[in-house]
Amino acid sequence: MSMRSRFKAMLYKSASAIAYAVTGVSLTDLRLGAFLAGGGSYAGKTVTVDTAMQLDTVWACVRLLSEIIATLPLNLYRQQGNGRAALARDHPLFRILHDMPNADMTxxxxxxCMVASLLLWGNAYGQIERRSDGAIIAISPLRPDRMTVRRDPVSGSLIYTYSWQQKVLVIDEADIFHVKGFSLDGIMGISPISAARHSLGAAIAAEETAGRMYANGMLSQSYIKSPDWLDDAQVIRAKEILKDYSGAINAGKTPLLEGGWTVESIGLNPSDLQLLQARGFNVETICRWFGVQPVMIGRMEKSTAWGSGLEQMNLWFLTYALQPWLVRIEQAIWRCLLSAVDKQTLYAKHNVKALLRADSAARAQLNTSEATNGVRTRNEIRADDDLPPLPGGDVLTVQAQMIPLVDVGKAAVQPTLKPVPGGPPQQLPQPAGIGDPDDD
Known part of the structure; x- marks a missing residue:
């Protein structure tokens, strides 16, 4: 092997060792693509999770979806024989899902954290910790970019390999809580950042172009023309003079040109480039990848979030943006965290009614309709506001005012006989005007 080849081999090994020490992923590891979660783009920008999160639109969409889902109460229910379900507060998994999954996190x-991993990498992983009897006592999140999943050709089960700080941990499928995003094989979810790398690359390029124009004092499309060739000393002096007009802080200054120097334009100016319009279009494009309405992250140019449309917008957001993620999480809990016996009666479900707390009028109307039509008891409604139950509030009630039109105006006649156990019927006092006519 030549000296040059040996040097290249040593350099490659050193780079691989450094990459493995920092990220836990070597240069030859197939997880490198998952770690980057992106790749090259048509705009010439390399898109990764870190570079994508520097875009305000990506940050706003991920933060909005992850925090809204995290604020929805996640309860564990037990089906009862009468077809109804009750909170399974006595099950150890209830407090893990609802209150504190592990000792370090609420x-x-x-x-x-789990939903943000789903939105960025397309997968969310949690390591399950159990007691000696197999009961789950904690779930700890794992970074998706350090995880590989493969199927054991002998047993057919999935094997999860996690790399971190030069250590490799092989985790059994029974000890992994895996929530998958949109997938084509059912084993691994597709990273939205990787799928949207061309759109994100264009947005990154537009942001960089705008930033560099400010750094250059808005003169990036202009150049200074000298009437003659310059020697080295004159070039250095000219650059020193131009420093006084570069940078955003010096934008708007008018340079003083001597000796026949002129300012010429080259390329297109920002108006011709339609840079502002392109950046606005990128916001809508990125929102489309995440299924979020631009108005919900503060882009109010073409719509508003006030007035009567707020309720419909919240309903749209719940139906089309949140519901698919909620169902994925609920079904992953049923698949990964419940035993075969518990799966027959237990299930997890988010309380989406928490989204209506901001609209008191709609919420009051819903509560009234449910209480008067026998859908929920008054104590169940009070429990949504953390109010104590009231005596008699556990009975379902319905309105009894519906009567035929032909009976409108007729006085109600109460029964006059009351059966008494062990004796003849007793005559009850009668209202005036309802007794026998012969008694008048």
Whole structure:
């Protein structure tokens, strides 16, 4: 082997060792693509999770979806014989899902982390910790970019390999909580950042172009023309003079040109490039990848979030943006965290009624309709506001005012006989005007 080849081999090994020490992924590891979660783009920009999160639109969409889902109460229910379901507060998994999945994180922190992983990498992983009897006592999130999944050709089960700080941990399928995003094989979800790398690359390029124009004092499309050739000393002096007019802080200054120097334009100016319009279009494009209405992340140019449209917008957001993620999480809990016996009666479900707390009028109307039509008891409604139950509030009630039109105006006649056990019927006092006519 030549000296040059040996040097290249040593350099490659060193780079691979450094990459493995920092990221846990070597240069020859197939997980490198998952770690980057992106790739090259048509705009010439390399798109990764880190570079994508520097775009305000990506940050706003991920934060909105992850935090809204994390704020929805996640409860564990037990089906009862009468066809109804009750909270399974006595099950050890209830507090893990609802309150604190592990000793370091609250439920809000844990679920926002899991949903953010789903939105960025297309997968969310949690390591399950169990007691000696097999009961789950904690779930700890794992970075998706350090995980590989393969199927054992002998047993057919999935094997999860996690790399971190030069250590490799092989985790059995029974000890992994895996929530998958949109997938084509049912084993691994597709990273939205990787799928949207061309759109994100264009947005990154537009942001960089705008930033560099400000850094150059808005003179990036202009150049200074000298009437003659310059020697080295004159070039250095000219550059020193131009420093006084470069940078955003010097934007708007008018340079003083001597000796026949002129300012010429080259390329297109920002108006011709339609840079502002392109950046606005990128916001709508990125929102489309995440299924979020632009108005919900603050782009109010073409719509508004006030007035009567707020309720419909919330309904749209719940139906088309949140519901698919909620169902994925609920079904993953049923598949990964419940035993075969518990799967017959237990299930997890988010309380989406928490989204209506901001609209008191709609919420009051819904509660009234459910209480007067026998859908929910008054104590169940009070429990949504953390109010104590009231005596008699566990009875379903319905309105009994519906009568035929032909009976309108007729006085109600109460029964006059009351059966008494062990004796003849007793005559009850009668209202005036309802007794026998012969008694008048």
């Amino acid at each position: 439920a809000m922190e844990f679920w926002s």
